[in-house]
Amino acid sequence: AIAMTDDALMDKYFNGDDFTDEEIRKGLRQGIADGVIVPVCSSAFSLGHGIEGLMDLLITYVPTPLEHGPYYGFNEQNEHIERVSVVDAPMSAFVFKTMVDPFIGKISIMKVVTGKINSGTEVLNERTGKMEKLGKLFFLRGKNQLELNYAEAGDIVAVAKLQYTLSGDTLCDKSDEIRYLPLDYPEPSYFIAIEAVDKGDEEKMGTGLNRLREEDPSFIVTRNTETHQTLLGGQGEIQLSIIMAKLKDRFGVSVRTVPQKIAYRETIKGRSDVQGKHKKQS
Known part of the structure; x- marks a missing residue:
């Protein structure tokens, strides 16, 4: 991967020669800057392990903002x-x-x-x-x-x-x-119906969801006018669970999921001729 960042390094690689430490550093830096090399680090945040190694890698190999492309x-x-x-x-x-x-x-x-x-x-x-x-x-x-x-x-x-x-x-x-160029958010693929545990919190729930949408535009909130349910749409169950948890922690609104109602449709498929008489007492 390092050899692919420079023709001279590629020639050296095919000749079977070893790279110097400086060439490895230069090739890593160039590969990361071009996006053809993606470094992966392991760490344990709660234990504080690996954080210094990550910071050293960022300082040594990741290009500065002033070296960024256009x-x-x-x-x-x-x-x-x-x-x-x-x-x-x-x-x-x-x-x-x-x-x-x-x-x-x-x-x-x-x-x-x-x-x-x-x-x-x-x-x-x-x-x-x-x-x-x-x-x-x-x-x-x-x-x-x-x-x-x-x-x-x-x-x-x-x-x-x-x-x-x-x-x-x-x-x-x-x-x-x-x-x-704006951020590109994926379309929601998973929907659930929610309601406030306390009916008096419906307005607070709406306000809280609108505030959370400012933070995470990848989920949507819609009101189904036929079933009169509030639908929460996102990328999966975990994301929507986190949103409901934030509603409770930050805005004090407890919500629960309810079965989603389906607005069924019926289509007239046949024809019929009928006569009727309506009698109304005068």
């Missing part, structure tokens, strides 16, 4: 454009994840692709066409939040309480609009 997107005329991750450029960032905190509210996690972002500045949400004012920027370090005044190209930062921004949105300078 990012593809579209301008306001819907023309295909490319951006290289550099600090000396108009600001742009891609929001790839959203978290819902019951105390802080919505936390948007984004990668700064180009330029520099300062806390308290206004940026354009390309999807909605509305301006968003950024609050305090911070790094997430587990449960801790490390505040900072600015972030540069390559940084992954978080910001709380953005009004219009969802996962997959692009934030950019209004003078240099760009829309990066």
Whole structure:
């Protein structure tokens, strides 16, 4: 795999020569950067084993954001454009994840692709066409939040309480609009019918599900107008179980699954001629 990253290394490989440590490092780094080599690490998070090895691998072999290839997107005329991750450029960032905190509210996690972002500045949400004012920027370090005044190209930062921004949105300078390729979510393939254990919690259940959808757009919530049931759709039983658990933990709403009703259809298949008489007493 390392030899395939470079013609000189390929020749050396076929000649039966051994690679030096420097050649192995260079080939690994190039292969990971090109996406043809995918490193796999083992670790035990609860025991704290393997974490240092993972971090060493990231630092040694994974290319920095500034060595990343061009990012593809579209301008306001819907023309295909490319951006290289550099600090000396108009600001742009891609929001790839959203978290819902019951105390802080919505936390948007984004990668700064180009330029520099300062806390308290206004940026354009390309999807909605509305301006968003950024609050305090911070790094997430587990449960801790490390505040900072600015972030540069390559940084992954978080910001709380953005009004219009969802996962997959692009934030950019209004003078240099760009829309990066959005996240591609799979279609839901598994549906269950749910209802609140306490009938008075129906509204809270709807609010909680809408908040969780901001965090995980891969599941959907629909209301069947014929059976009057709330349907939860996702990728499988485990995902939907986690969503119901989050509803209880974060929003205090207990829900249960109920048998899903089927709206059966009947079709008239034959013809009939009949006569009838309706008598009504005057």
